[in-house]
Amino acid sequence: MTRAPELSDALKTLETVKLDRRAFLALGTAGAGSLLLHPGSARAADKIKTTARIVIAGAGAAGLSAASHLAQQLDGAKITLIDARKEHFYQPGFTLVAAGIKPQEYTVSSTAEYVPAGVELVTERIAEFDPEGNKVVTESGKAFAYDYLIVATGMKLDYAAIDGMDVEQIGKNGLGSIYHSPAGASATWQALSAFADKGGVGVFLRPATEMKCAGAPLKYTFITDDHLRRRGNRGKAEIIYNAHNKAFFSVPIVSEKVRMLFKDRGIKTQMDRVLKSIDLGKRIATFSTPEGTTELPYDFINIIPPMAAPDSVMNSPLPWKTGGWVAEGWLEVNKGTLRHARFPNVFGVGDIAGVPKGKTAASVKWQVPVAVDHLVADIAGKTSDSIYNGYTSCPLITRLGQAMLVEFDYENNLTPSFPGLIAPLEELWISWVMKTMALKPTYISMLRGRA
């Protein structure tokens, strides 16, 4: 019996996707994987000629990656990247900085070095999105009209939502917050190191909002446990992890594994606790619980603030109008195509996208080519059948020197890239090696549209 050609093609596509992902992850182990990374730069002849004006709002991982992909595929398009910040932060490295593994500089570079040729970078903050008028307006009042808009603004860390919180105090008096900035991550390491010398009560938590890298709060709890053990002070310390709901991770099988690991490491857990306020002087954190509020004194705390869309997006017509994300302001996009539900010439990628799961660099890696494929198809007058299935990954550090390479999709399926070789729920050195050695070079290649 011969296989239908459609089925054969579909299988071929699946095979390619799998190989591609494997190549993306294979870097750190054998290194040879990077040979496969290059998708083949479109030769000038293959490029689509157009005069379309494309505005990319935000020049972080998603914005830069989108700019690179567009520049590779289009000839003559006017592509404008708008972002006020000149520094680029390699955010997946913040945990390593706060763990004392890498210096602060490891995470900092400049946006300009990744902007592809032919793309204009405007270093201003966007004040207003006007999707009805097809333009964005910057703080200086300059309007940028567009035919297509890619929203990649990232998100806002809402420290102000925690009563009593002062980001200036990070690093002092047992206050840590790895998400704040490279300097914040470094200051957090100082605070953690001081705690690991003395012991006491370490308090860990996550916000009740959507958040970037939902594995990071767990990683940092495990890292703290390991530093205490290495200094012989684990017996003098109590570690408490406060989950915002009844799970540790949105993927049930991973959540269950984390529960077992926490038990193994003697980490206490409390469910349904959301940080409401903090007294930095007295070192008391106040959490809301289903029964009311409860106070928790601490010697070290890692604050992860609520996260939401930046004000310019929040106050625009772009966010979800119904459902659970209205208050947080995430962009109302189709979760498979990343195209806006109401404005078809608008796409949302990266942290700002209102899709389930994954606000990570790995999500960006797989979202951007899909969104760009649809945008380019529009320009070429074709249709694209590219679909993003929610794939994302999290090298979940469980101690210094080991991690679990957790990969999953929208449906909570585990999607291991190396089945049979790297078990997703096994604490492995090889996964740690990938995190520390391979991820950053791969990430940089992604910014340049080469991975």
Place this chain on the structure above:
Amino acid sequence: MKDLDPLIFFAVFQEMLGPLLWILLVLVIGGTAAFLILLIKEKGIVAKRLVRAELVGLAGGVLALVLMAKVSSSGFTDAGGPADWFLIALVFGLGLIGTAILVYAAAGWKTLLSGQKS
């Protein structure tokens, strides 16, 4: 995936290894060439020299593991499963073979050159 662009190969690896990449490349290419030319010149393998080179290679394997541990801010003592032992064996093996070839070639050329002089 269709095209192999050496520039990107280097970009990614340079990011990962820094200046070490160049040193390693010079060693690998130069060492292999020296070894092959030596084989042709001597018309075969000198068994005694090979055994000695392999002994030094053992140290090279250990060195490769130490280097790997340093770069990854961890150690092979962190191994947690079969994939880790496979990686350790791979790194050790590459270190051993690489060092053995280099030492064999260096020793061979030293003999050859000093032999020519005398």
